[in-house]
């Protein structure tokens with residue numbers, strides 16, 4: 001089974017209505033004007049979408065932060081930009097913290113309504129990918145006033161734990177979550193940017209009898225690590241990165257991943273990073 005994985009697209013509109021002057025959106029828009037606008041080249045996205053379609057994937061996974069300040073226009077733009085791909089390929093999108101950027105966007109379930117064909121109805125979302133591979137999609141995006149912390153909540157975490165524990169040695173689990181739960185040793189993530197259940201989730205997955213492939217975004221830097229490669233990760237971890245972000249050694253953006261799941265989950269994964 002072939003998967004294409006896209007990370008933090010962060011489409012944005014420089015747009016501020018008068019009532020937004022009283023909201024967190026002022027900070028988001030100021031950050032956009034001063035900072036983000038220069039670091040993102042969204043004109044690279046259509047080419048990447050085209051390239052991903054040419055790979056003939058069976059599934060498209062999006063690890064969230066498709067928008068920047070969760071306004072309606074941004075979600076409209078996301079739907080339009082992704083349509084050539086999502087129209088052809090089954091797609092699962094998990095929300096990122098920027099997709100529930102304000103309390104209003106979260107309360108009115110804006111991403112769930114506006115991208116309802118892509119975002120599962122409830123979380124954790126599980127589905128059979130093949131007779132040996134399952135998908136576990138997690139929603140950890142919550143609005144915060146001053147930080148970017150994620151939280152799954154007790155109910156979702158309990159159900160996820162049960163799904164993880166149900167696998168046997170012959171099976172594989174693809175986990176899709178905006179937040180990482182296991183980082184390579186050279187990366188430090190401050191608690192204010194991390195998933196609240198990070199260590200507990202990592203522990204549950206490290207004890208999983210089946211093969212675990214953990215896919216995430218949030219840290220705008222693509223990587224692929226396997227256990228035993230010196231990075232210290234306990235299972236396969238792929239950070240999708242930020243496809244259109246041109247900073248940090250990626251003049252043509254950070255691209256997207258192509259992941260080929262082997263029929264037997266104990267076999268090697270084929271992973272390819274595509275850059276525009």
Ligand SMILES: [Fe+2]
Nearest residue numbers: 008065098218
């Ligand atoms: Fe992001």
Ligand SMILES: [Fe+2]
Nearest residue numbers: 065096097218
């Ligand atoms: Fe994020």
